[in-house]
Amino acid sequence: MKCLVTGATGFAGGHLARKLARQGHTVRALVRPGSSFQHLVEAGIEIFEGQITRRQDVIGAAAGVEQIYHVAAVYRTAGHPDHYYRNVNVGGTVNVLEAARAADCERVVHCSTVGVHGHVEQPPASETYRIKPGDIYQKTKLEAEVEVQEAISRGQPVTIVRPAAIYGEGDLRFLKLFRAIQKRRFVMIGPGTVRLHMVYIEDLVKGFMLCGSSPAALGETFIIAGPEAPTLNQLSAEVADAVGVPPSRIKIPITPVYVAGWLCETVCTPLGIDPPLHRRRVSFFDHHREFDVGKAKRLLHYEPSVSIAEGLRRTARWYSDQGLLPPNGDSRRS
Numbered sequence: 126m127k128c129l130v131t132g133a134t135g136f137a138g139g140h141l142a143r144k145l146a147r148q149g150h151t152v153r154a155l156v157r158p159g160s161s162f163q164h165l166v167e168a169g170i171e172i173f174e175g176q177i178t179r180r181q182d183v184i185g186a187a188a189g190v191e192q193i194y195h196v197a198a199v200y201r202t203a204g205h206p207d208h209y210y211r212n213v214n215v216g217g218t219v220n221v222l223e224a225a226r227a228a229d230c231e232r233v234v235h236c237s238t239v240g241v242h243g244h245v246e247q248p249p250a251s252e253t254y255r256i257k258p259g260d261i262y263q264k265t266k267l268e269a270e271v272e273v274q275e276a277i278s279r280g281q282p283v284t285i286v287r288p289a290a291i292y293g294e295g296d297l298r299f300l301k302l303f304r305a306i307q308k309r310r311f312v313m314i315g316p317g318t319v320r321l322h323m324v325y326i327e328d329l330v331k332g333f334m335l336c337g338s339s340p341a342a343l344g345e346t347f348i349i350a351g352p353e354a355p356t357l358n359q360l361s362a363e364v365a366d367a368v369g370v371p372p373s374r375i376k377i378p379i380t381p382v383y384v385a386g387w388l389c390e391t392v393c394t395p396l397g398i399d400p401p402l403h404r405r406r407v408s409f410f411d412h413h414r415e416f417d418v419g420k421a422k423r424l425l426h427y428e429p430s431v432s433i434a435e436g437l438r439r440t441a442r443w444y445s446d447q448g449l450l451p452p453n454g455d456s457r458r459s
Contacts, residue, residue: 127151128337131177131221132197133170134160137236137288137296137329141194143168144330148303149167155186155197177217180224187224192337195221196236200262207261214265215272222276222283232282232343233273234336239287239322239348239416241267244408248320248415249354252287252346260405265401270346277344284342286333289350289416293436294443305445306361307368314410315379317358321409322416324351325436328429344356347421351436352429354415362432367441368450383407 132138133154146152146169153171155160162172174385175182177197187193199205199213218235225233242250258264268372270285277283292299305311324332332349336342355363362372386407389400422428431439444450 126192127153127190129153129155129173129187129193130170131155131183131186131195131217132236132267133165133191134162135196136293136297137273137291137326138194138196139165140295140326141196141229141291141330141333142170144334145194146170148334149361149390153186153190155183177220178212180220183217183220183224184227187221187228187230190228191231193221193230193233194333194337195233196234198236198262198266202295210261210265211268214262215268216273218269222272222281225283226281230282230285232337234284234286234333234342235256235269235273236333237270237285237287238266239289239350239414241270241287242321242416244412245414245416248413249322249417251417252348252420259408282343284336284344285346286336287346287348288329288332289322289348290414291326291329292323293440296440297449299343299440300449301446302361303364303441303450306364306373307370309346309370311361311375313361313373313376314382314407315376317343317361317376317410318356319411319413320354320356320415321360322350322414323360323433323436324349324429325439326432328352328431331429332421332425332427335421335427339425341424345420345424347425347427348416348418348425349421350416350418350429351431351433353433355433357410360433363437364441366434367437379407379411443451 130138130142132154133142142152152175155173158174171184177356204205207368240263241256241258242254243259258267365372386402386404393400445452
């Protein structure tokens, strides 16, 4: 199978592209000009330089491919206006769908996010749970899903994947949490009883590939998550164990921190300054994010196999190997 992967220079897309190549598929990656892609070349992946926001670039990258895995997106990063999120997350998806039609692709696997559901008030949430995105990233990912659903209604073969919080070797979004816990500076905001469903990168790639190979996946939406949804107390304790320190027992009330986040945004945002504290970051500690992967198990025979404890140990080991964390148990060097 000849496959195009967008977002292959990123964490999830890179793991997916390399796994497809290892399994014998011919893989092409659409990469931004000037980005670092030598590791993809070394993995035997063909490079097509172009922008996901440029229709002709995407059509050129898709020429001759049978499948497209659309993983490219702009995540939550400082300094981007709302229209940039829409150009990449929505416009890029429209370009991928058009390119797939031009190439007569057998299917597109589109990466969305469980974030479109927002705070899960009645966990666990399945694919049919109410939609309530909370920020511009989640809103534009939902808008992209609307474009995909319209394409599906016209008969285009597409599958939507909604990953839970992704982690593993190569991820840097959870590095701050690992560092704070290892340095014994982590403080739990609130009781720590909400759940955060995560998915280890190996399990996510497995889910992607099942969506790319199963006839039952066409036209469907799947939540892909790990085998368990730990509470934040359990998660922080597992990270502490992975980095070789005792778990923190310190907790502070959430309300004053949330108010402080609101004040920071009120003062900093009009001045064009990235606030040191966002309400969104505080919401990490009081939003339930537990999901039901029953549909993926039933239709795709998806079985997540990496426990949260094992996945966090592997992630901590990778951070240490990269020099991002001191070796396990040697937090004095931090």
